[in-house]
Amino acid sequence: MKIVIVGNGVAGVTCAMTARQRDPHAEITIVGGETDYFFSRTALMYSFMDRMTRRDLEPYERKAYAEQRIALRRDWVIDHHADAKTVHLSSGATLSYDKLVLALGATPNRFGWEGINDVKEGLVHFVSMQDLDACERLTPSTREAIVVGGGLIGIELVESLLHHGIKVTFLIREPYYWPVALGREEGDIVTEQLRAHGVDVRYMEEMKRIEVDAAGRVSGVLTNKGETIPCQMLGICVGVRPSIDRLKAFTDPPQLSRGVVVDETLQSSLPDVFACGDCAEIQPIEGRSYIEMIWYSAKRQGRHVAANLFGDQLRYAPPIFFNSSKFFEVEYTTVGEVMSLPEGTPTLFRKHPTKPLCQRILHNGDRVLGFNMLGSRWNHEILERWIRERRSPAWVVAQLADAQFDVEFGRANLASCIQRELPLAKELSR
Amino acid sequence: MIRRTAAGLFLHDLKNRGLSAWTLSLLLIAFYGILYFGQYYWTPDNPCTDNASCYSEGAVCEAGACLRESRIERGQDWLYRTATVHIDELGWKLGASVDAAARPDGTLARDENKNGLIDNWEHFGNRWTVYGMLYTLGILLGGAWICFKYRHNRYQIVRTGVVMMVQTSFAFSLPILLKFFHKPEYYFSYMWPLKIDYLDPRNFAYYGEGLVLWGFFASLAVVPVMTLLYGKRWYCSWVCGCGGLANTFGEPWRHLSNKSSNAWKFEKVAIYTVMGVAFFSTALWFASAVLPESSSLHAAATGTRKWYGLVVTASLSGAIGTGLYPLGGTRVWCRNFCPMAAFLGIIQKLGRFRIRVKKEMCISCGLCSKYCEMGIDVRSYAQAGLSFTRASCVGCGMCAEVCPRGVLRLENSAKVDPQDLSLVSFLDESWKGAASSVAAKI
DSSP states (O other): OEEEEEOOSHHHHHHHHHHHHHOTTOEEEEEESSOSSOOOGGGHHHHHTTSSOTGGGOSSOTHHHHHTTEEEEEOOEEEEETTTTEEEETTSOEEEOSEEEEOOOEEEOOOOOBTGGGOOBSEEOSSSHHHHHHHHHHGGGOSEEEEEOOSHHHHHHHHHHHHTTOEEEEEESSSSSOTTTOOHHHHHHHHHHHHHTTOEEEETOOEEEEEEOTTSBEEEEEETTSOEEEOSEEEEOSOEEEOOGGGGGSSSOOOBSSSEEEOTTSBOSSTTEEEOGGGEEEOOSSSOOBOOOSHHHHHHHHHHHHHHHTTOOOOOOOOSOEEEEEETTEEEEEEEOSTTSOTTOOEEEEEOSSSSOEEEEEEOSSSEEEEEEESSOBOHHHHHHHHHTTOOHHHHHHHGGGGBOOOTTOOOOGGGSEEEEOOOOOOOOO | OOOOSHHHHHHHHHHTTOHHHHHHHHHHHHHHHHHHHGGGSSOOOOBOSSGGGOOSTTEEEETTEEEESSHHHHHHHHHHHHHHHHHHHHHHHHHHHHHHHHOTTOOOOOOBOTTSOBOOTTOOOSHHHHHHHHHHHHHHHHHHHHHHHTTTOHHHHHHHHHHHHHHHIIIIIHHHHHHHTTOOOOOTTOOTTTSGGGGOGGGHHHHHHHHHHHHHHIIIIIHHHHHHHHOTHHHHTTTOHHHHHHHTTTGGGGGGSOOSHHHHHHHHHHHHHHHHHHHHHHHHHHHHHHSSOOHHHHHHHHHHHHHIIIIIIIIIIIIIHHHTHHHHOTTHHHHHTOHHHHHHHHHHHHSSOEEEEOTTOOOOOOHHHHTOTTOOOHHHHHTTTOOBOOTTOOOOOHHHHHOTTOOEEEESOSOSSOOOOOHHHHHHOGGGOHHHHHHHTO
16 A cells, blocks of 8 residues: 655644554555655754754654654655545656655735835745754844744743844734633743843733835734834744645645535545645534644644544544643643633632742533643542543542552642632633 | 954853864963873983983983973973972962961971972972862852852852852862861762762772771762762762762853764763773772782783773863863763762763753743753753653753743652552642642742
């Protein structure tokens, strides 16, 4: 069987490795145009901050691909013929397949800001290797930078720029940091961190116009407050969307909506064409379609699709949600539903009087629904189990220490956290 | 990307095998060379009347002293002599000043060997005192830096505090005190097979009954039991001086260890070879002491002593082990050659220690592998969601420290949820034990 996987990100490579486990004889080819080898996108900031080399970002030794007999092609797919079962590459080559997997990943969003079309230099995102190239090229000639967008990628870029001694202004449209995931209290803790590191954080400020100099390099940003902030580098981190633009020009594209539309078995509208990862828009039999755009789901979907290539017809269902992050020194773990719950959802909020340490436990009176934990380490497997087991909030609070995952001798002091009832409040700007 | 400031450029150079790293490495190796071999490698400028009275090869008599003929060789001689004699003299002065303060009657006698080096078991002032002091200073200054840098991580603070304490007491002050009171110089922080002399029958008379018994007990009882309970970390990154220096002074270079699978293959061959040699040598020494006089056995024992000391102790643990810090990372010795690490590693595989991995939470960033001083590809386990115990892991805890998603945790328990099930405890869930009862008090 010939398997062609488009995209050498985590979804594509996980799919290839899993398929190899399943079938020692399959002919597996990965086509990817971004880099020669799979790298960990999530670690771009550590390379930018000189904590790792680019080679260190590669999760597998290079010889692993040869050992697993996975052929890598540095190329872009530019066309697809469904009847002939072929894909055409920008180098002119044609690959035929028995099963095709689209693991195309995502592309940074750009909105129609005034002046964006005049920009020739100085504008960066922070999701691809080419973005890292651009960041490194611009850093030496940058004294002031502006980062737009208060999410995870935004704060990573801010931290990296600070490392290089650049003065950073952080423009965030929302009233506090990352309201889609954090409550106001957690957001405020992150804000304190940002300010303590010397970041000029501005909430409810949006970019209105991008100013450029004579050479076309970004020179400043006009905000909705009417102020022009000078900068030599502008980071735009306002989310990503499935990378499907290229597909629209194909002879036989699969059905597209926000992403590549797939059913619950991750199969697209075309026979033997599958999709997984950031580009897949999963349409369940009932209910709304969804796109999961995080590392963990890409890996999960990659594994899932590999099974279905061999006819398993497994239906994909996302497990209880979990995610984690680190805001400067403050670690964050979330499990279950948090900000997606309706306003007023009963919440136990526990906070240390002085330290950046808090736990938010959401429930419906009978059972816990979700956790937002900041400032210490938690075992999401246990928190997840408690949600699954429909544990009561009182029981969970009593057992909370069981789920701690801090280093030895360093267990966070939960006893000194003050607990109060704090029904969920939402302050989304729109 | 390198930070474009003077400090940033220099630190990058120093930490990433730049010119300053090579220079430092050469200096360290030269220092060890002088320390261990300096005395053998110069022509003593003993008094002479003519060329014939200079017995060293290629030496000529000039102005009443033997000197070598070629300028380069004279330069080498001068360098070795000056460096060694000066380091030795400095040690003497340090020792003598302590001694003079403590014993004003001046009981310190100065014995010198043919090269003019202080060579006396009875007192404590020589080049080894200087070395011990520099070593301790490296651990104390580096340790203070570690405690500051990782001040948010109690494991690092406690571990580093213990390493600093052990070094200052058992590995530096106590041996000096012992010598001061004319007792055998014994380092309680070292054990066989790392300190292979401690179980060499030749030295039993010098150490005396008590210490010999302790040596056996420590190596054959304390070490295995502690390692079964806590993993080899209790020794390699809490007690041992080699590990202590690596984890303090060596901090800037910990990431240089080679993570490739080939390096792992080399490690396995090299370290178990040294361990085999160490075990074999010890057996040979016992045989030569116990078995009836046999000249060939004695010759073999003497030969292994000499070569083990030269190759393993002086070269691999000293010059290569520490000298290569800036180029090969801090645990070249511990990872590839230390017989103690090999011995502990095997026991660790059978014991309770492991690195626990939270399932599915890894983002494959690779910081854990990068900052693993033992060159373990931690990421390969973390991204597969597999808890693991590797023989080489010294439990420094740095993978858990640098992990941006809190995926890793060092643990001593082989069981995830210790369960002591009875029907009642099953129903009321009291089996969840200690952690729950702490939480219940909140």
